[in-house]
Amino acid sequence: MPPPEPVIIGHATLYLGDCLELLELLPALRGVDAVVTDPPYGIGYVHNGGGRGLVSGKTNLRPIHGDDRPFDPAPWLAVAGDKPILLWCADHYKTRLPASGRFLCWDKSCGQGAADNFVDAEFAWTNRKNARCIYRHFWKGAMRAGEDAPSRSGRVHPSQKPVELMRWCLDVARVGLGKTVLDPYMGGGSTGVACVTSGRKFVGVEIDPDYFAIACRRIEAAQR
Numbered sequence: 001m002p003p004p005e006p007v008i009i010g011h012a013t014l015y016l017g018d019c020l021e022l023l024e025l026l027p028a029l030r031g032v033d034a035v036v037t038d039p040p041y042g043i044g045y046v047h048n049g050g051g052r053g054l055v056s057g058k059t060n061l062r063p064i065h066g067d068d069r070p071f072d073p074a075p076w077l078a079v080a081g082d083k084p085i086l087l088w089c090a091d092h093y094k095t096r097l098p099a100s101g102r103f104l105c106w107d108k109s110c111g112q113g114a115a116d117n118f119v120d121a122e123f124a125w126t127n128r129k130n131a132r133c134i135y136r137h138f139w140k141g142a143m144r145a146g147e148d149a150p151s152r153s154g155r156v157h158p159s160q161k162p163v164e165l166m167r168w169c170l171d172v173a174r175v176g177l178g179k180t181v182l183d184p185y186m187g188g189g190s191t192g193v194a195c196v197t198s199g200r201k202f203v204g205v206e207i208d209p210d211y212f213a214i215a216c217r218r219i220e221a222a223q224r
């Protein structure tokens with residue numbers, strides 16, 4: 001089977017498809033300089049608003065593709081090798097990660113703690129050693145700071161990460177300017193926007209056509 005044609009937007013190359021299949025079809029994916037991604041976590045999350053992420057089957061809302069089974073980071077650890085890799089929500093699959101490296105914390109309540117049902121922190125893992133490991137950026141349901149505030153680009157994906165957070169990730173993982181970053185689970189494209197607005201090249205893959213279209217639109221707007 002031939003690989004699908006990518007959508008190329010400036011320094012971003014975007015594929016609609018299954019990243020594990022593409023990894024077999026496109027040897028070039030293994031040549032990227034870094035892997036920065038926010039995969040399905042294997043928790044069966046279905047967005048239901050109000051901070052009450054419910055398990056699949058309890059609502060009519062669309063579940064995240066692949067979230068119904070444990071995430072295996074092995075293929076992406078192999079792609080990265082000694083190069084930078086940063087994986088979000090790594091606490092859900094920490095037993096499948098190397099013992100080395102370190103955890104990073106996104107403090108979503110900005111030091112206020114949890115006074116409601118919303119998750120107040122998320123954790124990533126990286127193979128880079130770095131003194132910085134906490135990032136504060138307010139994000140509570142639809143209430144959001146920065147570029148993704150409702151008055152700007154707003155809410156595009158149930159597991160959306162702030163663009164500012166993803167730019168911080170690129171710096172913490174020490175991804176050099178001009179380097180190429182792979183996000184095999186790009187969702188609404190926050191990693192791609194962070195790359196093209198900070199001087200990095202980007203390769204993204206998304207299996208869901210609706211999220212893929214949103215990522216294309218956001219990355220194109222960011223590049224303009």
Ligand SMILES: C[S@@+](CC[C@H](N)C(=O)[O-])C[C@H]1O[C@@H](n2cnc3c(N)ncnc32)[C@H](O)[C@@H]1O
Binds near residue numbers: 039188
């Ligand atoms: C946690 S979300 C990423 C959200 C993203 N960080 C953002 O800010 O919008 C994971 C994404 O991976 C996609 N996905 C799941 N399995 C996939 C696969 N095998 N290949 C490509 N994309 C996949 C899902 O459709 C979902 O959009």
